[in-house]
Amino acid sequence: MPTEYDVWFTDDPREFLAVAGEVLAEEPVTGTVVATIAARFAEHGAPEGIPHAWFAVVRDDAGAIAGLAMRTAPFAPYPVYLLAMPDDAVRALASAVLARGEEVRGATGLRPAADVFLAAVAEATGGTVEVHLHHRLFELGTLVEPRPVPGRLRPVRAGEADLALTWVHQFFVDADEQAGRTGGHSAEASAFGLHDIERKLDEGVLWFWVDPDDRPVHLTGANPPAYGVGRIGPVFTPAAERGRGWAAAAVAEVSRLLRARGERVTLFTDQANPTSNALYQALGYRAVADTVQLVLG
Numbered sequence: 552m553p554t555e556y557d558v559w560f561t562d563d564p565r566e567f568l569a570v571a572g573e574v575l576a577e578e579p580v581t582g583t584v585v586a587t588i589a590a591r592f593a594e595h596g597a598p599e600g601i602p603h604a605w606f607a608v609v610r611d612d613a614g615a616i617a618g619l620a621m622r623t624a625p626f627a628p629y630p631v632y633l634l635a636m637p638d639d640a641v642r643a644l645a646s647a648v649l650a651r652g653e654e655v656r657g658a659t660g661l662r663p664a665a666d667v668f669l670a671a672v673a674e675a676t677g678g679t680v681e682v683h684l685h686h687r688l689f690e691l692g693t694l695v696e697p698r699p700v701p702g703r704l705r706p707v708r709a710g711e712a713d714l715a716l717t718w719v720h721q722f723f724v725d726a727d728e729q730a731g732r733t734g735g736h737s738a739e740a741s742a743f744g745l746h747d748i749e750r751k752l753d754e755g756v757l758w759f760w761v762d763p764d765d766r767p768v769h770l771t772g773a774n775p776p777a778y779g780v781g782r783i784g785p786v787f788t789p790a791a792e793r794g795r796g797w798a799a800a801a802v803a804e805v806s807r808l809l810r811a812r813g814e815r816v817t818l819f820t821d822q823a824n825p826t827s828n829a830l831y832q833a834l835g836y837r838a839v840a841d842t843v844q845l846v847l848g
Contacts, residue, residue: 555612556643560605560651564592567606567621572778574616579778580690581661581840582634583817586777588623595750598742601625603653609640618664620644622653626738628846630657633664645671657683659844669845676847684726684821684844687828689836691806691816697799697834702762704771704804706755711767712748715757718770719743722787726821760801769797771805781814786827798827803834 561567568575568589575582575589589606597604603622611617618636622629631648633641641664648655649672656678658669669680707715723740751757751772760769769792774782783805788798802818809816818836820828 554637554639556617556640557610557612558644558647559608559610560647561607562597562605564589564597564606567608568593571606571608571616571619574619576778578634579780580815580817581688582619583688583774583777583780583782584632584660585619585621585634586780587774587782588621590775590777592623597623598625601629603629607644607647609636609644611640618644620660622648624659625742628656630659630844630846631655631668633658633660633668635661636664638663638667641667642671644668645675648672649675656847657845660842662841662843665843665845669847673847678847681846681848682843683846685823686819686842686844687822688839688842689818689820689831690839691810692835692837694803694806694810695833695835697803698796700796700800702760702768702797702800704758704760704801707748707752707757707759707767707770709749709752711759712745712752714767715759715770716743716745716748718787718789719748719772719785721789722770722785725787726824758801758805760797760804768792768795769801771798771801773805773809776809776812776814779813779815781809781812781816783809783816783818786818799830799834802831806834 575586605622607620608616609618617640619634620631622631624630645668655672658665673680720740754775756773758771759767761767769788771786786798786802806816
């Protein structure tokens with residue numbers, strides 16, 4: 552007999568973690584985005600002004616958790632983020648979200664769940680599914696030391712918050728351009744503000760690589776660990792400083808710091824950027840899963 556699925560929604564991240572925490576702990580690497588955002592919302596609250604801030608648990612007819620999802624993005628089209636789940640569970644989630652009266656124009660997360668979800672939405676509401684970005688999740692294996700370069704890694708200082716924000720915004724703009732989206736605007740960049748930089752400074756997860764004169768030449772960030780997994784990003788080198796080994800040196804040093812704290816270390820790459828993919832693999836990162844950002848055109 553076909554399996555029936557029940558979808559439970561909550562806007563309380565603490566309630567979600569109490570229900571879904573065991574599943575997230577079992578797959579902490581592939582669940583890193585959901586886990587870190589739920590933990591951030593539980594500690595700091597949802598950002599003001601976002602139209603959706605919910606988490607979802609999909610259960611099968613035996614009551615077992617079949618999948619997890621959330622809708623928390625602070626930028627249009629406010630995509631639904633999905634972790635792995637059976638196709639029928641994905642379709643049940645799509646029906647449940649639409650039944651809430653929500654407009655859905657995007658999806659992101661693990662493949663093939665995100666693909667199946669937005670295809671189900673397109674079938675129900677019309678439109679054509681388009682790939683916006685194709686990412687790959689990597690986990691660090693044995694760290695391979697890069698070639699030595701001048702300078703050192705140090706935390707971003709409070710007085711450098713504006714520079715860090717400028718570079719984070721440029722990181723998102725560059726990612727859009729690499730995916731073929733031009734015009735100098737990024738929805739993700741617009742949603743990332745000075746308060747996000749200040750939060751990262753408080754959390755101790757934002758660093759500059761500086762040259763011997765203490766001049767910042769590169770920025771690497773990370774997310775606080777969730778279920779023992781840390782995630783590096785963003786990683787940005789200004790155009791004038793590229794090709795000098797700053798990114799490799801900084802990512803290697805941050806990777807070493809996170810691992811010394813007892814964390815498994817992960818990061819995402821944009822598959823449209825062969826340079827960064829080659830860099831991370833040369834440092835010892837190994838592919839774990841593919842993710843995608845989809846939009847409904």
